[in-house]
Amino acid sequence: MAANRPEIDPEIFTSAEYAANPYPTLKLLRDHHPVYEIPQTGIWMISRYDDVVNAFKDTENFSASPNGLSIGAVFGPTLMEYDGNEHTKLRNIVAPEFVGLKLKALLPVVAQNAMALIEKFTATHARRIAETAAETGEIDIVDDFATRLPLNVILDVLDLPQEAHEMFHEWYPSMMNGINGGPELRARGVKANAEYHAYLDPLIDARAAEPGDDLLSRLSVAQVDGQRMTKEEIKSFASLILVAGAETTDKAIANLWYHLLSNPEQWEAVRQNPELLDRAFTEMMRIHPPAAGQMRRAINDVPMYDQVIPAGALVSLSIYGGNRDERVFGDPDRFDLFREDLYFGKELRSGYHQDGKASHLGFGLGKHFCVGYQLARAETIIGTKMLMEVMKNPRFKPGTHPTPIAIRIEPWNLPLEFDLH
Numbered sequence: 193m194a195a196n197r198p199e200i201d202p203e204i205f206t207s208a209e210y211a212a213n214p215y216p217t218l219k220l221l222r223d224h225h226p227v228y229e230i231p232q233t234g235i236w237m238i239s240r241y242d243d244v245v246n247a248f249k250d251t252e253n254f255s256a257s258p259n260g261l262s263i264g265a266v267f268g269p270t271l272m273e274y275d276g277n278e279h280t281k282l283r284n285i286v287a288p289e290f291v292g293l294k295l296k297a298l299l300p301v302v303a304q305n306a307m308a309l310i311e312k313f314t315a316t317h318a319r320r321i322a323e324t325a326a327e328t329g330e331i332d333i334v335d336d337f338a339t340r341l342p343l344n345v346i347l348d349v350l351d352l353p354q355e356a357h358e359m360f361h362e363w364y365p366s367m368m369n370g371i372n373g374g375p376e377l378r379a380r381g382v383k384a385n386a387e388y389h390a391y392l393d394p395l396i397d398a399r400a401a402e403p404g405d406d407l408l409s410r411l412s413v414a415q416v417d418g419q420r421m422t423k424e425e426i427k428s429f430a431s432l433i434l435v436a437g438a439e440t441t442d443k444a445i446a447n448l449w450y451h452l453l454s455n456p457e458q459w460e461a462v463r464q465n466p467e468l469l470d471r472a473f474t475e476m477m478r479i480h481p482p483a484a485g486q487m488r489r490a491i492n493d494v495p496m497y498d499q500v501i502p503a504g505a506l507v508s509l510s511i512y513g514g515n516r517d518e519r520v521f522g523d524p525d526r527f528d529l530f531r532e533d534l535y536f537g538k539e540l541r542s543g544y545h546q547d548g549k550a551s552h553l554g555f556g557l558g559k560h561f562c563v564g565y566q567l568a569r570a571e572t573i574i575g576t577k578m579l580m581e582v583m584k585n586p587r588f589k590p591g592t593h594p595t596p597i598a599i600r601i602e603p604w605n606l607p608l609e610f611d612l613h
């Protein structure tokens with residue numbers, strides 16, 4: 193290692209400090225160790241925007257198989273861990289469900305679900321005002337809204353009963369924590385997944401016999417290479433859709449609120465022109481997307497800078513690192529929905545737009561690019577807009593310490609206050 197490079201203390205990667213604020217370390221990595229092996233884990237970190245973009249797209253050298261070690265260990269095997277044709281065939285079953293006309297048909301479902309939640313929460317407030325003559329309203333954006341809306345939409349997509357909402361609301365974070373957590377959380381995630389699968393079992397038989405217009409029916413009769421998927425494959429798929437659909441978008445909604453309320457002049461601009469929510473969502477997906485990065489496995493020896501990532505090594509493509517790369521985004525730690533160096537158009541799978549602007553990396557890139565990117569955007573924007581209309585002067589609840597959140601396992605919330613008159 194060159195003498196003038198600042199050393200990295202590898203202990204930082206397992207520290208609470210890094211979990212709370214990884215950005216200073218990621219900057220150090222970008223500036224001095226753009227490809228870096230964490231000695232304790234043998235995981236190689238790639239942290240510069242261009243390198244992350246190239247690695248996502250480079251399926252010759254990087255395999256998505258590590259998704260099998262995390263997601264697959266809880267849900268069973270899914271398309272996320274496959275490469276090449278095997279991946280494409282499975283992806284083709286679900287990808288069309290969430291874009292174009294199918295998405296258009298889903299937008300009223302999103303609005304209805306948002307309205308149902310808002311009605312529930314405004315009714316609770318009306319009662320509170322009547323009982324206590326309260327002047328101030330309160331909402332926990334996380335528990336009252338962000339963890340509810342995407343879940344309800346995905347339940348409608350799968351045609352699972354909204355009456356069972358609370359059960360799914362417990363299952364999906366447990367399943368997610370099982371992917372990211374230690375042995376105890378893994379065991380809890382596997383158990384939640386098994387309960388969900390047992391619940392789906394008879395439904396899959398019924399949908400296969402008499403398919404409806406829902407996604408679970410389509411999975412139940414879908415053919416891959418002329419053969420129906422096994423029941424186990426259908427159930428793993430349904431786990432992926434439930435968790436990918438609910439988890440992540442919940443954080444997107446909460447993080448958007450966090451960043452808007454932390455920047456009052458931008459909040460005011462959006463309040464006056466809600467069309468700007470689209471830009472605000474894109475900038476949130478740059479500065480604080482729900483997924484911090486994705487794992488890949490090096491298929492070959494991959495030379496990068498003065499290092500060689502050995503074949504077989506695990507490689508972390510840092511979305512957080514790339515999205516805050518000062519080589520690409522000016523003043524990258526600043527939330528700015530008016531910034532000019534970010535591509536604000538429809539999401540790209542390729543990194544740079546032809547006009548030279550860089551897109552955010554929050555939905556990944558390349559073959560495994562998020563299937564639900566349009567739905568997540570629609571849910572966040574529609575839900576936020578509707579909520580903004582019913583709250584006057586929202587602000588962080590005094591005495592709380594709001595932070596944005598990524599997929600991780602601590603309990604989280606974002607309590608707000610607002611004026612009732």
Ligand code: HEM
Nearest residue numbers: 271272436437440441444482486555556560562563564568
């Ligand atoms: C803001 C919300 C969301 C974020 C941040 C997000 C993020 C991501 C990322 C980073 C990937 C790439 C994984 C990889 O490269 O290994 C991905 C894939 C995926 N996402 Fe999302 N996602 C979101 C919402 C959704 C929604 C709403 C759905 C469901 C409809 C969904 C379904 C999927 C699926 C099925 C894949 C796997 C695609 C494949 O392997 O080909 N996501 N997502």
